[in-house]
Amino acid sequence: MFSSRLLTEILITFLEPKTHTVITTYALKFNLQDIAVGNSKREKVNNIVSYFLKNNDNPEISDIAFELIKELIDKEVFYLQESQIYETEIKEFEDKHPLIYKLLQQDGLAIIDGELKYHVPTTVNIPSSKDEIFILIDKYKFSTPLGHLRQAMNNHENGKWASANSQLRTYAESLFHEMAEKIYGEQHMKSIKKDHLKKAELSKTNPPQFSIFL
Template identity: 30%
Template sequence: MWALRFSRQTVIAAVEVMEGTFQTHEELTRVLLKFGSALNQNCNAGSLSRRFNHLISFYDADPEHKTDDGGFLQDAIVEKGVLLLPVFESSETPEYSEVQQTLLRMLRLDGFEVKERNIQRTLPEELKLPQAQDQVIRLLDAHNFATSKGHFDQALDAHARGNWASANAQLRVFFESLLDEIAIKLDPGAEHLASSENRREMLASKGFLDEQLNEWGNGGKNFINGLWKRLHPQGPHPGLSDEDDSTFRRHLVLLTTRLLLMRFDTWPP
C-alpha cells in the first residue's frame, strides 16, 4: 500500500500558498489541467476561493488519487506550493508570508526542509510521521477520547501558527489526558483516583505500561516520567521555546502516543 508522504495539514498549507499567489481563474485552471482533466472538472465551479476549497475536498475524498502523469496528487500539490515560495539571495534575510511560513513548518513536521524550492528529507522515512499523525487522530476518534483529541488539535493548531509555548503546553496536557482516559477506559474506577500519577501507577499494575521495558517503575526513573519531564523542563509554566525544540517535543509525543494507542486498540494482548 502506498504510504503518505505528507500530512493533510501540509497539503492544505500548500493549497493556501497557491491561493495566496494566484490572482485569476486561468492560473488555477492551468495548474489543475496539469494535475488531471478530472480534477479540473471537479474544481471548476464558483469563486476562486471556492475552487480551492473544492481542491481540498477532492483530495480528502481520495488521498491516493493519481495525476495524469502517474504521480500522486498530494505530492503534486505540495511540490507546486513549494515552487511558489520566494527564493532569496544568501545575503538576504528570508521574509515569508504567514501562509508560506506555515507550509515550511508543516514540511519540517513531516521530516522535510526546503532549499531553493527543492524538498529534501531531514528525518528517516521509516518514522512515517504523516502516517503516525493520521493514525493517532483516527484512534482518538475511534475510541472517543474527546478531551485528549481536543488538546491534540489545539497543539497542532498552535504549532502551525508558530505559537511554541502554547503548542508545548497543549502537548503536555494532551499526553496527561490521554493516559488518564486510557486508565478510565480500562478501569472506570480510575476516575476516582487522587491524581494522574495514581492512574499511571494503575496502568503499570495492569501491565499496560511495561516495567520490563522501563516504561514505568525504577523509582521514577523510567521512560514515561522522563518524557513527562522533558515536555516541560521548567515545570507547568515553561519559558519560551523555539521551533526546533517545540517540533522535537511534538515528534516525541506523536510517536509515543501512537504506540500507546495501538496497544490500547488491541488490549488485552
C-alpha cells in the first residue's frame, strides 16, 4: 500500500484542482461515490485518502488506489510529453513534480515508458526464478499452489500489487498443506482440523522443513 504522504500529495496535486463534476466522475469510475463526499474538493480528497489508508490491508481497495493514482500520473505524463512537442521549455515529470517523483520511488514505483509501474530492481532475476519455481511445483504435482501462484504473478504483472500479495499468502498456505500431505498422507492431514497445526507437522520431519516457532 502507498504511504499517506504519497496518496495525499498525488490527490491534492492532480485530483483536487479538477471540478466537482470531474471528481465525481472519478469517484463513480473507481466506486468511490460514497467516499468522495463533502462540501469542498479538499474534503472529498481527504475522505478518499482516509478511506485508502484505513483499508490498506484490503487487496481490492489497494488495487483501486493504485488504479486511481496510475490514471492521474499517466495523464500528467502524457500531457507533459505532448506539450514538449510544441514547447521545449516544458519540464519532465521528475522536474515539475520532484517531491511526488521522490515519494513514488520510495514506495517502489517508477514511470517507465510513460506509465506508472511498480519498479523491480534489476538485481532480481524474475524470469529464471519463476522458471525454477514452476519446475519444482510441477515435479511434485502441487496443483492448488500452482493456481494461486499463477494468479499472483498475473496480478503482479498487471500492477495489482495488493492482490498479488494476497495470492502469494494463499499460495504459501496451500503449498505447506500439500507438502504435509505428501509426507504424512492425505488421511492423516484431514484428521487435523486447524491450519496452524497442519503447518506444524512440517516441523516434525527429520530434518524439519521449518521451525514451529516461525
